[in-house]
Amino acid sequence: MSDVLLNEPIVGLAPPVAPRKRPTREAAELAVRTLIEWAGDDPDREGLAGTPDRVVRAYEEFFEGYRIDPVDLLGRTFEQTQSYGDMVVLRDVRLESHCEHHIVPIIGKAHVAYVPTDRVVGISKLARLIEVFAKRLQIQETLTAQIADTINEVLKPKGVAVVIEAAHMCMTTRGIRKPGVSMVTRRLIGAFETEAELRRDFLGSISGARETFG
Numbered sequence: 001m002s003d004v005l006l007n008e009p010i011v012g013l014a015p016p017v018a019p020r021k022r023p024t025r026e027a028a029e030l031a032v033r034t035l036i037e038w039a040g041d042d043p044d045r046e047g048l049a050g051t052p053d054r055v056v057r058a059y060e061e062f063f064e065g066y067r068i069d070p071v072d073l074l075g076r077t078f079e080q081t082q083s084y085g086d087m088v089v090l091r092d093v094r095l096e097s098h099c100e101h102h103i104v105p106i107i108g109k110a111h112v113a114y115v116p117t118d119r120v121v122g123i124s125k126l127a128r129l130i131e132v133f134a135k136r137l138q139i140q141e142t143l144t145a146q147i148a149d150t151i152n153e154v155l156k157p158k159g160v161a162v163v164i165e166a167a168h169m170c171m172t173t174r175g176i177r178k179p180g181v182s183m184v185t186r187r188l189i190g191a192f193e194t195e196a197e198l199r200r201d202f203l204g205s206i207s208g209a210r211e212t213f214g
């Protein structure tokens with residue numbers, strides 16, 4: 001099992017939208033048709049006739065994160081009426097992404113925590129933020145860092161922690177073919193990095209974390 005520690009900033013915030021001009025839908029469908037032919041099948045047979053259209057529509061869902069601005073998403077915050085100063089944890093958020101090397105699924109879960117200052121964010125926005133970065137071509141380290149860095153830069157909390165545990169289908173269905181392997185990445189910022197007790201509380205509060213991290 002890989003356990004990658006990401007305490008040094010390795011990436012800045014990802015651009016909110018893909019920087020490149022998109023090719024046309026027709027060009028994308030033609031590319032799928034080429035891959036079908038390359039795989040050895042007939043793209044004109046009945047069962048495959050609608051497949052380029054379906055694949056392009058599936059890609060729109062898989063990669064919708066390029067069209068959403070993560071900073072904008074976290075922009076709406078609430079002022080606290082009481083001064084809640086403890087951590088807020090969102091755990092076991094289902095995560096579906098695609099690896100940038102093979103474009104096959106990465107499936108797992110994310111745990112996110114932050115210690116608010118004077119403003120809090122709607123918890124659904126944290127789950128949406130995970131989606132925005134997951135619905136792009138990723139490696140798990142970058143995904144983990146982008147989620148944590150965005151929360152840190154937009155909310156400016158006392159601390160942020162992100163842990164992702166995921167299985168990479170490029171390791172289970174092809175290549176080395178090792179089922180049952182999870183990759184675990186984490187990024188701890190601010191109080192989660194400097195305060196051992198807070199870190200322990202967080203790791204203890206996420207399912208499986210105690211077992212994984214000791």
Ligand SMILES: Nc1nc2c(ncn2[C@@H]2O[C@H](COP(=O)(O)OP(=O)(O)OP(=O)(O)O)[C@@H](O)[C@H]2O)c(=O)[nH]1
Pocket residue numbers: 099100101138139140141168170171174175176
């Ligand atoms: N660190 C990291 N590696 C990843 C991630 N997703 C996939 N990989 C790895 O990326 C590597 C790409 O290696 P390459 O040698 O270029 O590709 P490949 O020939 O298809 O490699 P194999 O998967 O070993 O067959 C592989 O070792 C994958 O397991 C990820 O999120 N983080």
Ligand SMILES: [Zn+2]
Pocket residue numbers: 099100101102103104168170171
């Ligand atoms: Zn891969």
